[in-house]
Amino acid sequence: NAGVTQTPKFQVLKTGQSMTLQCAQDMNHEYMSWYRQDPGMGLRLIHYSVGAGITDQGEVPNGYNVSRSTTEDFPLRLLSAAPSQTSVYFCASRAGTGTQYFGPGTRLLVL
């Protein structure tokens, strides 16, 4: 049981490049979310999904796209990276109204 996994662990991008941050969970959880963590800001919700085929925006969605084609996977796409997107990104999942589990994070540096 791997829980929530994220790849890559670390990525450097140039401004304007695109990339996809991968997130997978093996707990059959309905709910998955993406957060970003910046110094002094805590964690902020980017997008979330309440089930396959259903996504919605969180607090800071601009510049990010998501899709949920399967229960297990919830990728986060940066279409045109900007330095303001330099951050640590965490994926999380939960079942019903239960505990939210976080992945180990992806550190992204945009130059």
Added chain:
Amino acid sequence: GENVEQHPSTLSVQEGDSAVIKCTYSDSASNYFPWYKQELGKGPQLIIDIRSNVGEKKDQRIAVTLNKTAKHFSLHITETQPEDSAVYFCAASRVVRGGADGLTFGKGTHLIIQP
């Protein structure tokens, strides 16, 4: 939307003493209040949570209290140990099955346990 304030931002206590971290929230509809511990380079790990139908919950050295009227909740760690050193986050959410999933986090408290 929900707003969560967390204090203090840094807390230094002597090993063996107690530590208290406080949070306030703004949305009276919030019904779920977890606390997470984050060690350097790792993702947040749930250490304890409380739902709005409960006033207090304990798990060994850790306890959380909730005052719904005042809209604040606190984390209490007794007999602190060096391994308690970390950043602690409180969060609040209105969790309903089939509804919005997002937690609103406080900005974190860096707890330092002095030997």
